[in-house]
Amino acid sequence: MRSYLILGMCTLFIIQYFAGAVWLQYVVVLLSLMAFLGSAGKADRIPRLLGLFMMSAGIIIEWNKGTGVAGISEGIFLILPLLSLITLAPLLAIPLRLGGYFKSVSRLLYNLLHHPQKLYAGITGTLFIVSPILNLGSVRIINEFLEDLKLPSVMSAKSYIVGFSTALMWSPYFASVSLVLHYLHVPFKDYVIYGMGISILSLVVGNVFFVIWEKRNPIAKEQTTIQRMEKKHRKKLMELILFVILLMIMCLFIESLTKWSMIVIVCLISIFVPLIFIAVTFKWKQAKPLWVDFRDRAVPMMNNEIMLFMSAGMLAFALKGTNVMNGVSQFLKVLANQSFFLFALAVLLIVFCLTYIGIHQIAVVGALAMQLNPAELGINSIALAFILLLTWYISTALSPFSGLNLMVSRFSHLSGVQVGLRINGLYILTVVTIGVAAISFL
Known part of the structure; x- marks a missing residue:
């Protein structure tokens, strides 16, 4: 209710x-x-x-x-x-789950287990891509992929904070950006270049800091069998990046065209993008449990x-x-x-x-x-x-x-x-x- x-x-x-x-x-x-x-x-x-x-x-x-x-x-x-x-x-997590993108992310991170610095870059880079649209759900999803690997606590704390916090400075799907720009009457298109710049810079700084930390505190390398990334997984990862870019372009285009509030634009996109994705892929049956889960678990x-x-x-x-x-x-x-x-x-x-x-x-x-x-x-x-x-x-x-x-x-x-x-x-x-x-x- x-x-x-x-x-x-x-x-x-x-x-x-x-x-x-x-x-x-x-x-x-x-x-x-x-x-x-x-x-x-x-x-x-x-x-x-x-x-x-x-x-x-x-x-x-x-x-x-x-x-x-x-x-x-x-x-x-x-x-x-x-x-x-x-x-x-x-709601934007629905097309990502239906499209199998999370499986490809999981495969990517698994293949990086043998190299802590590359794994750290993989975690923070993945969060940099998916956090802008999934918010805190992105950290929860990445942790589900990694919880059985028993990563050092410090590495988890560093990678989650660095990767997620990059989105706080630029994503219109975040409360921080939406609220501040809304109250100051600043168009997202005028601000995004500054926010994106500091976000990319913070990602680079975070990885440099980890390289320095890891050299002083070596992490035991996982003995895993490296499997070559299948073509379908590489394709899915590229599609994931393009999906995020497309969402941001849609936000900028609609804002320029209509002058609506960016928050309202994001709300409308969050509703209609999953519906369009399901209609195009004809995955109504597979999507139903995800809609029910959103209504009965995520919202409450x-x-x-x-x-x-x-x-x-x-x-x-x-x-x-x-x-x-x-x-x-x-x-x-x-x-x-x-x-x-x-x-x-x-x-x-x-x-x-x-x-x-x-x-x-x-x-x-x-x-x-x-x-x-x-x-x-x-x-x-x-x-x-x-x-x-x-x-x-x-x-x-x-x-x-x-x-x-x-x-x-x-x-x-x-x-x-x-x-x-x-x-x-x-x-x-x-x-x-x-x-x-x-x-x-x-």
């Missing part, structure tokens, strides 16, 4: 986006609140407590601002695009995401225009007028400190994106978006409360602090330093 409620919320949001009916907005908000309350009892303890705290704080702050029910409704409605995106984007399992995203969005909206945020905005404005580097450093530290103690990135970065005015800061919107996405990148990789860190901790059997600061801290610091220097120069 809850899955129909969540899917109904997403469907009505898309309809409301095009219809623009005020009454329908209130219906969607009501459905989202019902979904939030329904998820509260099913969510994990930490996300439930954080979610209830942020939602309560957001409602109280917004009510004290004098906006009443209308303000609270607007705050919740602003985060619905993001909830729709994270709910519907996993989003309790933690619904709790955290909706409450963080409400808190971010409520903080806009408060004395605290006005003070922060004025402080950052002074720094920006003195030095872009000091401004960037201050934003990075503020977001990192708040997210490290459990405040979700959406609340902190979202509040800054809604509060800061690029013109007043004396910088362009793309530079501000880049800095905010760098802060999201840091907090996702290093905060022990982030979904990525929690998942990697579980898979590698290490603590969140070990996965973040101890194992990947220097790598993240290097990428961020390069990123800030590059955007300052540009």
Whole structure:
């Protein structure tokens, strides 16, 4: 029942986006609140407590601002695009599973077991390709391929963080990029070259760091029988790369043609691409179990995401225009007028400190994106978006409360602090330093 409620919320949001009916907005908000309350009892303890705290704080702050029910409704409605995106984007895994692409990825990684550095490059490279459309599901799938191989915990922690985090900076299918660009009104086509550049650079840096680490901490090479990659598997891997490129081209083309919100475009693509793939390949029968699994397992399992995203969005909206945020905005404005580097450093530290103690990135970065005015800061919107996405990148990789860190901790059997600061801290610091220097120069 809850899955129909969540899917109904997403469907009505898309309809409301095009219809623009005020009454329908209130219906969607009501459905989202019902979904939030329904998820509260099913969510994990930490996300439930954080979610209830942020939602309560957001409602109280917004009510004290004098906006009443209308303000609270607007705050919740602003985060619905993001909830729709994270709910519907996993549908893109259906054509990948039906097409047999994951089997080819598994074969590739198996053939690299004898060479740790090549295996690491294979893991991070695969995540670089599939994470932009599968989100955290990509880490889960790669771990399923590798869990029987008993890789060293440090290697798992490094490869998962490095490979997945590259997508945080550029993929329109990610909450980070969609939210920041949406609030700053930056077209994806104007930003993508910068995001893709730092993502590729971070992938290269991550692999260089691993080569250095592996030479100091040699890993026993697996004795495996190397099998030549069959032509069909090589073909599937090329098709997988082309599939991801095609999705991004579709996003850019539709955005340029229609000027629709990128989040809405991604939601529509997530729905129609699987349907078109199934219709073209005539795999309706094989697809049915995957649709049922999405409806009955994947959607109901989003309790933690619904709790955290909706409450963080409400808190971010409520903080806009408060004395605290006005003070922060004025402080950052002074720094920006003195030095872009000091401004960037201050934003990075503020977001990192708040997210490290459990405040979700959406609340902190979202509040800054809604509060800061690029013109007043004396910088362009793309530079501000880049800095905010760098802060999201840091907090996702290093905060022990982030979904990525929690998942990697579980898979590698290490603590969140070990996965973040101890194992990947220097790598993240290097990428961020390069990123800030590059955007300052540009």
